Amino acid sequence: MAEVEATKSLAGLLNGIAQKEYHNKEEISEELLKNELYPELPAEEFHALHEKMKGLLKSIASADMDHGQLEAFLTAQTKKQGSRGVSVEQAAALSRFWKSQRARVRESLLGQSRWEPGLRGLSWRVDLQTSASRGEAAHSNPVALVELELGRSGQDSEFVCLEFDEAKVNQVLKKMADIQESIDTIVNRG
Incomplete structure (x- = not known):
C-alpha cells in the first residue's frame, strides 16, 4: 500500500x-x-x-x-x-x-519557442507606374508591393501592406545578405 x-x-x-x-x-x-x-x-x-x-x-x-x-x-x-x-x-x-x-x-x-505574432503568408508583385501628359514620353518607376499576413495562435490574421521603390528593395536585399552572412559565420564556427 x-x-x-x-x-x-x-x-x-x-x-x-x-x-x-x-x-x-x-x-x-x-x-x-x-x-x-x-x-x-x-x-x-x-x-x-x-x-x-x-x-x-x-x-x-x-x-x-x-x-x-x-x-x-x-x-x-x-x-x-x-x-x-x-x-x-x-x-x-x-x-x-x-x-x-x-x-x-x-x-x-x-x-x-514561436515568436508571436507569426508570419502566416506573404505575397508580392512589382508594378510599373507610368505618367504621360500632353504627348510627353512616358516614363516608368518600378514599385514593389508586399503584403504580409500576420497572426497569433487562435486569432484572425492582420494584413500589412508595404511599398518599396528600387532603392528600398536594394536596401532590404543588402540587409538579408548581411543576415545570411552572419548566420553562415556562426554555423561555420560550430
Missing part, C-alpha cells in the same frame, strides 16, 4: 512540475506540491526531490527522448550513487510519465 501511494505521489509531482514548467500554470508552486503530495516529508528533502525531478524532466524534454533514449538515460540514472541517482521506482515513474505526456510537452515547448 505504501509503495502504491509513493508511486501516486511521484506521478503527481511529475505532473505538477510539467503543468508549471510546460503549460504555464503559475498557480502550481513547489509549496503546493509539497503540501498536497508529500506533507510528511521535511522541506529540504522535498526541495531536493523536486529539483531532481525537475532537472530530469528538463533533460528528457529538451532532448525530446524517444523510448530507446529514455530507457538508456534512466538506466544510467539508476546506476548513479546516492542522492545523485534515481531509484528503480522513480525511473519507472519517469518512464510512464514521459510515455503519456511526451506529445503534450513537446507541443508546449514548440509553442513557447
